[in-house]
Structures are given as C-alpha cells and as structure tokens.
Amino acid sequence: MSDHTSILRSPLILGNKSYSDVTEDVALPLDRSPGKEWWMAFAVSSSMLFLGLAAVTYQVLTGIGTWGLNNTVGWAFDITNFVFWIGIGHAGTLISAILFLFRQKWRTSVNRSAEAMTIFAVICAGIFPIIHMGRPWLAFWVLPYPNLRGPLWVNFRSPLVWDMFAIGTYFTISLVFWFVGLIPDLATLRDRTTSKIKKKLYGFFSLGWDGSNRTWLRYETVYLLLAGLATPLVVSVHTIVSWDFATSVIPGWHTTIFPPYFVAGAVFSGFAMVLTLMIIARKVLHFEEYITLHHIESMAKVIIATGGMVALAYLTELFVAMYSGNEYERFAFINRMFGPYAWAYWIMVSCNVLSPQLLWFKKVRTNVTLVFLLSLAINVGMWFERFVIITISLTRDYLPASWDGYAPSLVEIATLIGSFGLFLTLFLLFTRLLPMIAIGEVKGVLSYGRTKDRDSAREPKGVRALHEKVPGGVV
C-alpha cells in the first residue's frame, strides 16, 4: 500500500492516476466522436425538447386556457414543475459550496457536473413562471424599471417579487461560480488540444490563465468567498420559494415549517438527480475510477439525512394540523391522505419516506443498480410532493361550493416532458463540450505526488514529452 500516504483512508480516485492521466482521462470524451449511446440519448432528449417547444408555442399563441386550470386551481402543473426544477438545482450548490466549506474532498469528482445541473435546472425552472404569465413578452414587468405610469414600481412586499430576485441572483451566482471553476481546466484543455478551432475557443474562455501561483492564491480566495456567499444564497432561494405559499392563507400552505421543509426537500431531490445522472455518466463515459462507489455511497448518505428531515417535516405538519384544532387545516391533511388525490399523497410517502430507508444498508448503497432505481423513485416522489402541496391544497379550501378538481391537459404534460428534454439536451451537450470532472481540483486530491517515497510515483505514460526539446536545458 505504498500508493498513498495514509493507511486510514482509501484514495478518493482509484487506479493510481498521475496528473497527466487525469488530464487525458477527462479530456478523452471531448476528443472522441460521440458514441452510438450518446447519439441515441441525444435523439430522445432533443425530440422531447421539440415536443415541449411545440407545446409552449401553441399555448403562448392560444393562451393558458389550454391548460387544465380553473377558477379554484390556479396553480398546478406549471408551478409544481417550477418548484421541482428549482429544488433539483440545489444539490449542485450544496456540493460545490457547502461541501467545499466542510472540506469534503470527495466533492471534486462530481462538483462540475452537479453545478452544470444546477444551471440547467434553473433554466428549466425559470421557463414555467414566465409561460404562466400568459403573455411572456411582458415578463420584464416583474423588474423595477423607470416607466411612464407614475412611475409605478413593483411591490417589494410581494413574495413573487422576492422570488424573481432570488432566482435571478441564484442563476447569476451559480453561473459565475461554475465559470470561475472552469477557467483553469479550460487552460489545461487549451494547452493540450491540437485542433485549431478548439485552441481558439478554449484560449478565449480561459482568459489567459497560465497557472501562476499568485493567481492561484487569489483564485482560491475567490472560490472560498463564492462558496461562502452561495451557501446562504441556496438556503434563501428555496426559503423564498416556500414563502410564495407560506405567506398565503390557503390551508396546507400557511405554515411556518415551510422554509426548512422546502430546503431539505430540495437538497433531497437534487441529490437524487445528481445520482441519476452520475450513475449513467460514469458508466457511459467510463469515469468509474473517478466517480467511485465511495462517491455514490456518500451521496446516498446525504439522501438518508435529508430524507429523514423531509419525513420529519411530513410528520410535523401532519401533527400540527391535527393538534392545532383548526378544522380547515385538519381537513386539508385528511383530504390529502384520503381525498380524491390520495394516490398522489401515498406515492409521495412511499417514494420519499419509505424507499430511502433501504439506503441504511451498505449492501444497497454499494449496489449501483439499486441506488439508481431508488434515485429515480425519489425524483418521482419529490415531484409528487410539490403536486400534493400545491394542487391538492388548492382543490379544496374553505368554501365547499368553490371546490373543484384538476387534471393536466396534454399541453401541460408535453411542456413537462419538454422541460426534461431541455435539461437532458443541455446536459448531453455539456458532456461533449466541457470537462465533466474538475481536472484541477481532482489533481489536488490525488494520492500521486504526495507519497513519501518519491520514486514510487510512476512517470505518466503516453504524454507528449514536450520539455525534452527545450533549448538551454542545463541538467
């Protein structure tokens, strides 16, 4: 075991990689022409995207009467999807920022793709409130801008305005954080690529990075500061999303537990999505030595923890509804569990509370197929959680005379499929165009180069030996 200095911890990256192995391995999928699997996945995802585009075009031209909404249920599929996608994004920030602050080094293998996932998920999320407006070309009305109507400003006391600022800031900071992380890797790719176009592009976006340690020092400082900023930001975003509901008077919405409940649920669903994507990606792109069973297990443990918080929140809101003596609140929960949409509630409970309990067993956590299936179940369960909270609470509130049902129209279903298509298409393009693993960060956690016995670290194989022809070499 001379491969790594500590006998207490097994290495994060398997295969005794050297630095240049990491560069080559991560850059390989960018050089190869995409395989059959990629094209098949791309064909499916872009078809879904076009279906969604057609649906959105149709509903924008016709109006949101094409949806299954009615007077009673004004928020249903679209807002469910919005909250679902925003939640998915939160795992990326958790991995890139919070785990960074906690010095969880295993994050280096997954943070790049998890951050990409955040950005794509926020894009998907942002679409829904905009098309919900019915006249998306007036979406700029949510911004406070000088106008000739007074000027009439936006109402800064409204959670919907808070939401716009929260999502806007979240998207911007996530994008900047992601790009800052990419700069050194783009420089690595710039220096190794032989294609002229790629060299130009990577050269343009790597901002002239040369690996100077003076810059690295500032870079690390900026990274730490951004992580420190993104951590409260991610908590604030889903808190504000939950206030969209909690500040209203609808039974089942009007509770103080919503912010922590939503944040835990967001991280829970986000990690499920990270697992879904990573398990496919490590297999298809052969990153098993980088995204190891250890990574999958660690993420499964986060799912157990956040799943526990979600389960506690379900029980707490149920208890408070029953114990409060408020008959509307109590009815809202009886209606959720035994009303016409009870099936949705029980799907939510079985997917989010029961299924993650299997992850307590190490045998399950280290079985990639099972973890994959469980992550899919949690994705489904968390979508239904938002459906249960948003739609079922609205169908039956105070006045039985105004009760109504809700069923999504085909247009709404096509839009949901389209958002998945957009998400997957962007992710597939990302795996082709940018390094999916943070090369620079992974090199920092390798055991190579830290061995006490320097000579045991093997020289990399198959690297163009550039330095040999350097003039003026004295040694």
Place this chain on the structure above:
Amino acid sequence: MSRRLFVAYFKGEQDILGATRAARSAGHEILDVYTPYAVHGLDKAMGLKPSRLPWVCLVFGLLGATAKLWFQIWTSAFNWPVNIGGKPLASIPAFVPVTFEITVLFAGLGTVGAFLLVSRLRPGRKPPVSYDRATNDRFVLVLVEGDASFDLQKTIELCKEHGCLNVEERLENES
C-alpha cells in the same frame, strides 16, 4: 530591461514545496511558481501575503445592501407611494429578502470582477508566459537571476535535491 530567469521543472507537490522553501531561504527572488492545481502551502512557501479580495467582497456586499434597501424605501415610500393592504409604506422586514439577494449578487460579481482585474485575466488574452505542461503535470519554479551573487551551479544543485526534472534559462518577456 529584461532580466534573466532561472526555470526549474518538478513533477510533484512535495518537490515544488520543498524547492520553493529552499530557494526562498537561500535568498533567491521567486518570480512565480506555475502549478497545474492550487498547491496548498505554496503561498506560505513563496512568502505571499493573503489576498485582499475579502475586503472587496465586504465593500461590494455593503454597497449592494445599502443601495437596494435605499431603492426599496425610495420606490415604495417616496417616489410613488401605494397603499398595499394597509401595510406601512416603508415595510422594512418585507424588504429584507430582496436586500439579501442583491447583497449576495453585488458581493459575488464584485469579487469575481476584482479578481479578473487584478489577475489581468480577460477573454481572449494570450497567456503571458507558457511553461511546458505547467497546466498539465509539471510544477515550475521561476527565479530571477538577480545580481552577481546568483550562483547557477548552486541553484541547480538546490533544485536537484528536490527532484528537479530539468532546468532552463529564459529572458523575461520572452515566452
């Protein structure tokens, strides 16, 4: 005037840390060290002071907070007051979420902007120097061959002790 530079290539983190420390205690002027990733402890070995960027972050954060809080009070209570649900015109608690978001936005963008500015990074800029494989798997120590006291052979010996792979001499501004 271009100075003569002494460039030594290493292959590992321990090597570059040791060599940098040794070069510094031998009194050499370290121009810079080029590494494929952020090597922890190298800033101390080089004797670099901590970055002042956290102050930029603080200033931009405070700027964002003040500006946005002022803007919300100004729009809601002064420029065009509208009575909404009988709430106070300057509803400070309700202004907290947006103030927070703008604080984070300003602090984040300001910090990154300042970082790019002081590091002279900008889109399309060509890297000012290029050392072979420094962004891949080589750790490069660059010393200034300052005055007559610089002993080439001694410096080579010093680098060899720390597992140096090869060395070269360059003129500054020639990349």
